[in-house]
Amino acid sequence: MVRAPFYDKNGVKKGAWSPEEDHKLRSYILRYGHWNWRELPKYAGLKRCGKSCRLRWMNYLRPEVKHGNYTEEEDALIMKLHEEIGNKWSTIAASLPGRTDNEIKNHWHTHLKKRAKRNLTLPDGKEYSSSTSQSEATHNSEGEAESVLIVDTPPNMILESSPWSPATPSSTELSSVCSNTGSISSLNAIGGMEDICLRSLSEIYEAQCSTGDFWSEPFVADNVYNQDSYPSSLENGGFGLPLLFDMNYDDDSVYLLYQSMKGWA
DNA sequence: AAAACGCACAACCGCAACTTT
DNA sequence: TAAAGTTGCGGTTGTGCGTTT
Numbered sequence: 001m002v003r004a005p006f007y008d009k010n011g012v013k014k015g016a017w018s019p020e021e022d023h024k025l026r027s028y029i030l031r032y033g034h035w036n037w038r039e040l041p042k043y044a045g046l047k048r049c050g051k052s053c054r055l056r057w058m059n060y061l062r063p064e065v066k067h068g069n070y071t072e073e074e075d076a077l078i079m080k081l082h083e084e085i086g087n088k089w090s091t092i093a094a095s096l097p098g099r100t101d102n103e104i105k106n107h108w109h110t111h112l113k114k115r116a117k118r119n120l121t122l123p124d125g126k127e128y129s130s131s132t133s134q135s136e137a138t139h140n141s142e143g144e145a146e147s148v149l150i151v152d153t154p155p156n157m158i159l160e161s162s163p164w165s166p167a168t169p170s171s172t173e174l175s176s177v178c179s180n181t182g183s184i185s186s187l188n189a190i191g192g193m194e195d196i197c198l199r200s201l202s203e204i205y206e207a208q209c210s211t212g213d214f215w216s217e218p219f220v221a222d223n224v225y226n227q228d229s230y231p232s233s234l235e236n237g238g239f240g241l242p243l244l245f246d247m248n249y250d251d252d253s254v255y256l257l258y259q260s261m262k263g264w265a
Numbered sequence: 266a267a268a269a270c271g272c273a274c275a276a277c278c279g280c281a282a283c284t285t286t
Numbered sequence: 287t288a289a290a291g292t293t294g295c296g297g298t299t300g301t302g303c304g305t306t307t
Contacts, residue, residue, distance in 0.1 A: 002275045003300055014277075015300095038292065054293075055276065090295060101295070106274050 013047040017056055021046060025053055026061050059100045066098030070107060078104060079112055 003015035013021075028044035034057065037050035046053060059065065070078075074096055081092045089101035089108075096104065 002302080003277080016275075036292080050292085051278090051294095052276075058294090059275075087296065102275080105296075110273055 007047070011047065012049050014052070017060075021048070022056070022061060025056060029057055029061075055102075059102045064098055065100060070099075070111075074099070075112060075115075078108060079116055082108065082112070082116070 005013060005015040005018070007013055017025075024044050024046055028040065032043075034040055034054070037054045040046075040050055041048045041053050044053070048056075077095060078092055081088075081095060085091055087105075089105045093099055093101040093104050
């Protein structure tokens with residue numbers, strides 16, 4: 001289904017990502033954020049280009065990314081927005097929390113485009129209009145009855161009714177921490193695990209800033225992943241603090257952290 | 266049973282927009 | 287203000303897998 005892994009002439013790996021690469025990238029970004037995509041793979045111990053890392057993170061590894069079946073509401077919203085604004089996938093994705101532009105684009109091309117074509121001309125010959133409201137029964141080319149939900153859905157409708165609602169402290173906010181450590185303090189109001197997480201990140205940041213090696217210390221995901229070479233400086237919590245991200249990164253703990261972050265949202 | 270075909274989707278590429286120097 | 291660097295977007299491709307012939 002995906003390209004087989006290979007190395008290009010510059011020694012940069014392309015193609016499908018292995019679980020180990022995912023692990024390295026996820027560990028690194030959860031720990032340090034994506035401060036510079038171009039430099040990131042070097043420090044994360046990946047033989048990938050930054051662009052590839054960014055894509056993998058944005059479309060697959062981010063905790064808030066939803067995978068799996070689309071609901072009728074999501075389908076209807078995509079179709080409505082596509083009719084209004086065309087192939088502005090990122091704009092459409094902004095209205096569907098947890099869905100990525102790439103995923104929506106794929107979904108459109110494989111499922112919704114055909115449906116949109118069918119809907120364009122209703123059985124009585126009238127043109128499809130997005131103002132047609134609520135659920136309508138249409139018929140596909142084979143004459144089978146098909147329920148197509150066509151609703152005037154305000155872009156924020158799903159936001160409000162979704163577990164991904166911004167009213168809930170979301171992992172999106174957490175991601176923003178990762179991408180901008182300077183904003184950590186403004187987010188400390190978030191409670192529970194996130195609070196611990198954020199304070200930990202802040203403490204790492206402050207501690208490492210004081211030694212001047214926050215961004216420049218290469219390493220880490222690689223070493224963390226390889227427990228045999230686990231950095232001694234991290235063994236007791238790195239800086240003498242009970243740092244969430246300094247626990248041993250075996251597969252289970254990273255997975256649990258990952259699941260927890262999904263759960264917070 | 267096997268070959269052919271089509272679907273689905275992760276990943277790549279080129280370019281535009283934005284930011285920094 | 288311009289050049290260089292970085293990020294994000296949208297189009298496209300490659301390939302595994304299920305279905306059909």
